[in-house]
Every structure is written in C-alpha cells, then in structure tokens.
Amino acid sequence: MTLTAWIDNPVTDRGLSFWKGERWERFTYAELAAGVRAKATEFRSAGVESGEVVPVVLGQSPEFILSFFGLLWAGAIPTVLPVPKSLGGSSGYTQFIVGLAGVGGVRHFVAEPRYRGTLSAAFDSSGRVVEALEPGWCSCAGSVATPNTGTAIMQFTSGSRGNPKGLRITHGNVEANLAMIREWLSLGDHVGVSWLPLYHDMGLIGGLLSPVTVQAEHKMMSPSDFVREPLRWLLEYGRHPFAVMFMPNFGFEWVVNLVRPEQLKGCDFSSLRSVISGAERVQLDSISQFGALLEPHGFKFTALTPAYGLAEGTLAVTGVRPGQITRAVDLGRTAVPFGSRVEIGQEVEISGAQPLRAGWLVSCGTPLAGVELSIRDLKQQPMPERSVGEVWVRAESVAESYSTEDGPLDTDRVDGWLRTGDSGFVHDDELYVVGRIGDSIKIRGESIHMEDLEGQLVDILRPSLFRRSCVVGSASEGQPVVTVVTEFVLEPAERATIGEILTGILGTTVELRWLQLDPGELPMTTSGKPRRREVWLRHLAASIVPPTLNAG
CATH class of the missing domain: 3.40.50.980 (Rossmann fold)
Structure with a gap:
C-alpha cells in the first residue's frame, strides 16, 4: 500500500x-x-x-x-x-x-x-x-x-x-514501517485522536500517516488544546470506538494529574486496544496509573503497549503486542553499566496501579514483523540475553542516508545493521531500553547512563517535579562530574538523600554538582527529552553552583 x-x-x-x-x-x-x-x-x-x-x-x-x-x-x-x-x-x-x-x-x-x-x-x-x-x-x-x-x-x-542534517526517508522506508504498524496493531475503521506534533516522527507516522493510509475514522487536535483540556481529548475515546493512542510518557502523567475519576462517568473504554507509550523512557507508575484511571470504565491492562523506535527506523522498531500483558523488571538501587549482565530482582505484569519506584524498567516488547534486533558490545559482537549493549536494527524501514551541506552522509550502518546509539538488553525476547550511549559517563572503565541515574531518583523527587529535572554527566579538568539539574529548590534532606544514592552508585572519584535553573529554562527536545549537552555548555562557565555535597 x-x-x-x-x-x-x-x-x-x-x-x-x-x-x-x-x-x-x-x-x-x-x-x-x-x-x-x-x-x-x-x-x-x-x-x-x-x-x-x-x-x-x-x-x-x-x-x-x-x-x-x-x-x-x-x-x-x-x-x-x-x-x-x-x-x-x-x-x-x-x-x-x-x-x-x-x-x-x-x-x-x-x-x-x-x-x-x-x-x-x-x-x-x-x-x-x-x-x-x-x-x-x-x-x-x-x-x-x-x-x-x-x-x-x-x-x-x-x-x-x-x-x-536531513534524514532521507524513502517511500519504501515509510511503506514498510506502516505495514509493520498495521500488522502489529491490526488497525481497523477507527484509529484514535492524535494531539502529537506533526514535526515529530511519532506524530507524523503514527498519529497521521497510519490512519490516513488505511482511511480510518480519526481525529486531530493541537498539542496546546490537549494541554489545556486533556479531559476533552480523553472523552473522545470514552464516547467513540477509537482503538489506538500514541503518546510519550508525559502525556499519561498529564492526564492522570488533571483528570478526576468522577469526570469519566458514562465513558466506555472497552474499544481501546492499544495504548502506545514511546519517544522517551516509559515510567511504570505513569502508564499503570493511567490504566487504573480507565479500568472502571471497561479498559483492559492488556491494551498497554509500550514501544521503541527512532527516526532512522522511520518510526516503530519494537512493541508489546495488544492483548499481551506488559512486563516490568526491578534492577534494584544500582545503575546498569554498558557491557554488564543485568541482575533482575523482581518482575511484574502490569495489571494495576504501581507507585513511583526507582530501579524499574518497562518492556518495549518484541521486534515488529520484518525487523531484526541485535545487542552488540564495543567490538560490535552480538551479546547474550540480559547483557547491556548497543541496540542494532535491520529492516526495510531503516533509512540509509542524510543530506548535509557537505553532501550525502550515510546513516550509521554496518553490513546493513543500523547502530541506533541506544543501549539496552533483551530479556525473554523483549527489549528493555536503558538510555542514550552519548548521554553517559565513564566510571571505573564502565559507561553509566544519565537516564539510569535519573531512574534512581524518581521516588526521591516529587512526581510533579520529576519532569523538571535531569542529570548531566561530563568531565572537568579530566575529572568526571555529575550535575543534578532542577527547575526548583531542592530541600536539604532531598539533596542529602540524592547525594547518598549517587555516591553509592558512582563511588568517591566523581564530583557531584548542583544546578538550579529558572522555571521553564531546562531545554528539551521536541519529544520532551532534556538536552543534557546544551545544559552543560550553557552553564559551564557561570552557573554551576559549587557543591555542598561532594562525592570526592
């Protein structure tokens, strides 16, 4: 098609x-x-x-x-x-x-x-x-x-x-990925209500091209309308037989924080078969509490379908199958270094509301039809299950080149395999994404991901403030530095607890710094991820506050 x-x-x-x-x-x-x-x-x-x-x-x-x-x-x-x-x-x-x-x-x-x-x-x-x-x-x-x-x-x-640089996505790339999405989600006559920005791949490919190419009944509203009235958006699903949602994690948080259970009286969410969370790390509490909000009105937790994808893959790479219970694993109060084997403490099937807890990763499911997935080490060799390495992908949907002012530039491929720049591991054939390799820091010869450190702090920072913070890794005069960045004031007890947690993970050779920004000053990508490198460069000379707690 x-x-x-x-x-x-x-x-x-x-x-x-x-x-x-x-x-x-x-x-x-x-x-x-x-x-x-x-x-x-x-x-x-x-x-x-x-x-x-x-x-x-x-x-x-x-x-x-x-x-x-x-x-x-x-x-x-x-x-x-x-x-x-x-x-x-x-x-x-x-x-x-x-x-x-x-x-x-x-x-x-x-x-x-x-x-x-x-x-x-x-x-x-x-x-x-x-x-x-x-x-x-x-x-x-x-x-x-x-x-x-x-x-x-x-x-x-x-x-x-x-x-x-412009990523060149061919007709063949798009059509292959849309076919994968159709097979994955079994798209019918009613798809959903998308508010995702159309300049983002999840909004364009998932929220627009998927329904249009099958000529499904579909609705669209702007991101600002969703932010102003998340209830209006949600009621469309409760009153009509729409089957699919596409959202990054913060969208679920926004709905849970602003929509009250009594406002959903008379709604029926039984037609909702696939709730796709992607574009950023999926938080266990966010999607589970969203499911719990809708469950009294016919929603089934088997509709939670977290996914992994990237622009170079056109969009979708892996996803939990509709009708399958999404799983999450507990990695404990520790980081997951690149190249290490994961030790799983607990494993749960998401079938009810879960609290905000550190150390948990949510499955992003299995490869879509036609996608090959491999976890590779620094020597580009395949790694066994539960080993953290770089995620490599091979599929017809993978784009082959960029346009730059210096001419064409190939995407980062080796023998047809795309090096995604993301790290993760496979457990029971399902992908768990750890973080961006570029957003990591070398500690004792091991790469520690900033997303991993942030994941250790989710139950320390208040849920409403968690998205207004990030952790940045860098080096200063040859010494590794980790900076905790917030748009709000950390209480002394919070700072002390955070310091203890990070010191326990990073050891005593890493300098710990603190940076407080003004509200709204934390730079974000179009998909809601912090621009860590920009934070560091913008404030390196003038704004890094000397630490009151030091890991060294």
Missing part, C-alpha cells in the same frame, strides 16, 4: 476531524482527496518540481493534509518543521532555517500566515530566493500523480549538536 493510494480510491463514509476550539470539523477522505489533487496542480503551477524539498509549518488542520499530500502527489519532498517558538526563539530558529535551506536547496515553503513573516525573513538571511506557497483550499482542476519512488519525506534535526 503506497502513501498516496488512498487519493486514487477515497472512501466517502470515513474521514478526518479537526478540533477548532469549540467544535469538530470533519472532512471525508473523498473531500480531502479532491483537495489534495487540486493542491498538487496549484503547487506545480507555482513552480514546485519533482524531487524538491519543501518545508511545511502547519498544525493539525485540513490545510496540512492538502499541503503535505499535495506535495507528495506533485512528486516533491515535504519536510515538516516545528513552529519558531519550538526552537528557542527567533535567533535559534533563523540559524536552523539558514542551515536547512543550504542542505535542502529550498525554493518554496508552506506555512500558517502567522509564521510566514518569520520564515521569509529567515530564508532571506540565507541568501536564497524562497517563495511562500498558499496552504488553503483551491479551485484548481485535479491532476494525476507525478511518480517519485525515491525520497518521500525529509526529517531535519534541530542542529543542537551541529549544523542541521
């Missing part, structure tokens, strides 16, 4: 709905397909050529569907970008756009009117002539598709670790 097959044979009895602040606005797939074909004609008339990279800055709207699929229908390559405020203000955004324009050879862009001026100014500063395209409906005659079997979508990094 191709990305655009639905445009040739659209249905009239199912469609997409978009939240407009007070009501849902619905369009059938037949209406949207006609709009896409007309939009492709308009884009071609404006000079858009096959193979051209075209940035798209539009939210969850029918205009996004027309523009994104209109570009695909015209043979162009859409790249969905965050809005200016998502990249730290106008100066950071301008730098990002200038780099992107040079990499992609951009000649046109599509954006909401409120962002058009910022984008035009940014493109002007790149020295390129870039024209704005209109995003709305048009009265042009429909056209036939312009075949483009090469790159379908380009996904750009934000450039936080250097100049932007």
Whole structure:
C-alpha cells in the first residue's frame, strides 16, 4: 500500500476531524482527496518540481493534509518543521532555517500566515530566493500523480549538536514501517485522536500517516488544546470506538494529574486496544496509573503497549503486542553499566496501579514483523540475553542516508545493521531500553547512563517535579562530574538523600554538582527529552553552583 493510494480510491463514509476550539470539523477522505489533487496542480503551477524539498509549518488542520499530500502527489519532498517558538526563539530558529535551506536547496515553503513573516525573513538571511506557497483550499482542476519512488519525506534535526542534517526517508522506508504498524496493531475503521506534533516522527507516522493510509475514522487536535483540556481529548475515546493512542510518557502523567475519576462517568473504554507509550523512557507508575484511571470504565491492562523506535527506523522498531500483558523488571538501587549482565530482582505484569519506584524498567516488547534486533558490545559482537549493549536494527524501514551541506552522509550502518546509539538488553525476547550511549559517563572503565541515574531518583523527587529535572554527566579538568539539574529548590534532606544514592552508585572519584535553573529554562527536545549537552555548555562557565555535597 503506497502513501498516496488512498487519493486514487477515497472512501466517502470515513474521514478526518479537526478540533477548532469549540467544535469538530470533519472532512471525508473523498473531500480531502479532491483537495489534495487540486493542491498538487496549484503547487506545480507555482513552480514546485519533482524531487524538491519543501518545508511545511502547519498544525493539525485540513490545510496540512492538502499541503503535505499535495506535495507528495506533485512528486516533491515535504519536510515538516516545528513552529519558531519550538526552537528557542527567533535567533535559534533563523540559524536552523539558514542551515536547512543550504542542505535542502529550498525554493518554496508552506506555512500558517502567522509564521510566514518569520520564515521569509529567515530564508532571506540565507541568501536564497524562497517563495511562500498558499496552504488553503483551491479551485484548481485535479491532476494525476507525478511518480517519485525515491525520497518521500525529509526529517531535519534541530542542529543542537551541529549544523542541521536531513534524514532521507524513502517511500519504501515509510511503506514498510506502516505495514509493520498495521500488522502489529491490526488497525481497523477507527484509529484514535492524535494531539502529537506533526514535526515529530511519532506524530507524523503514527498519529497521521497510519490512519490516513488505511482511511480510518480519526481525529486531530493541537498539542496546546490537549494541554489545556486533556479531559476533552480523553472523552473522545470514552464516547467513540477509537482503538489506538500514541503518546510519550508525559502525556499519561498529564492526564492522570488533571483528570478526576468522577469526570469519566458514562465513558466506555472497552474499544481501546492499544495504548502506545514511546519517544522517551516509559515510567511504570505513569502508564499503570493511567490504566487504573480507565479500568472502571471497561479498559483492559492488556491494551498497554509500550514501544521503541527512532527516526532512522522511520518510526516503530519494537512493541508489546495488544492483548499481551506488559512486563516490568526491578534492577534494584544500582545503575546498569554498558557491557554488564543485568541482575533482575523482581518482575511484574502490569495489571494495576504501581507507585513511583526507582530501579524499574518497562518492556518495549518484541521486534515488529520484518525487523531484526541485535545487542552488540564495543567490538560490535552480538551479546547474550540480559547483557547491556548497543541496540542494532535491520529492516526495510531503516533509512540509509542524510543530506548535509557537505553532501550525502550515510546513516550509521554496518553490513546493513543500523547502530541506533541506544543501549539496552533483551530479556525473554523483549527489549528493555536503558538510555542514550552519548548521554553517559565513564566510571571505573564502565559507561553509566544519565537516564539510569535519573531512574534512581524518581521516588526521591516529587512526581510533579520529576519532569523538571535531569542529570548531566561530563568531565572537568579530566575529572568526571555529575550535575543534578532542577527547575526548583531542592530541600536539604532531598539533596542529602540524592547525594547518598549517587555516591553509592558512582563511588568517591566523581564530583557531584548542583544546578538550579529558572522555571521553564531546562531545554528539551521536541519529544520532551532534556538536552543534557546544551545544559552543560550553557552553564559551564557561570552557573554551576559549587557543591555542598561532594562525592570526592
């Protein structure tokens, strides 16, 4: 099934709905397909050529569907970008756009009117002539598709670790991953209600392309609408037979914190078959308490389906199968060094609410159909079960190259295997992800992951504050340093307990530092992960507070 097959044979009895602040606005797939074909004609008339990279800055709207699929229908390559405020203000955004324009050879862009001026100014500063395209409906005659079997979508990094680079995801990559997702989730006529940003792979591939390519009934709302009214989003699942949710961990936390049980009176969640948690480490308490909130209204814990994926794999790599109980393992009050064998203390099947506890990892399930998974050591050799190493992936969905200003750059592959840069282990054929290898520090010859250290602190930091903190590892004058970063004041007793825990894991040769930021100052990625390297570089010279507790 191709990305655009639905445009040739659209249905009239199912469609997409978009939240407009007070009501849902619905369009059938037949209406949207006609709009896409007309939009492709308009884009071609404006000079858009096959193979051209075209940035798209539009939210969850029918205009996004027309523009994104209109570009695909015209043979162009859409790249969905965050809005200016998502990249730290106008100066950071301008730098990002200038780099992107040079990499992609951009000649046109599509954006909401409120962002058009910022984008035009940014493109002007790149020295390129870039024209704005209109995003709305048009009265042009429909056209036939312009075949483009090469790159379908380009996904750009934000450039936080250097100049932007565009991941080239081919039609074959996307279609292979969508087929894996369809087989995994058994997608039916009703998928769900997505609020995930469309510039993120989970939002675009999972929250949009998955339902659209099967022409399922589906709804979309903006991230800000979800944050303002999580109950409204949840009630859609309680009142309609939607079967799938896609969310990062903080979404479950947000719902549990803001939705009261009595507000779900009359809801029926029995149709909900798959609740996918991904994009960041899955927290046992978050998904289990979300399940407990819905359970009195027909929800089954077998619908909890945590997953693992990454942009270079298009999206999904592994996932717990719907109908299977999700498992979690207790690794105790200790870190899990790279190369070590995991000792599992306890193992539970998630069938009820669990408290916030340190040392627990949640399974991300088994490889999807067509995916091969391997855990490798530093010598690139396969490792046995329960051994922590780098996660390697091989599948048709794995992208092969990036575009950079210096030319094409291969993704990090060895004999067809993608080196993900993530560490994890396999237990009973299921993947448990430990953390990013780049976010680790060498202690006594072993790599300790910052996510692992953070996981040891979850029951010390108050749950409502846990997401406003992180741990950063680095070196200062050759000495390893671990910095605890918060957007709030740590009480003396909390600081003392944290110091004892980290010293017990890291030993006495690591310097422990403390850094308090202003609220909202902790830089995050588009998927809600802390930018640890940026924290360290931004505050290294002036803002690191001399420690009152020192592990050395």
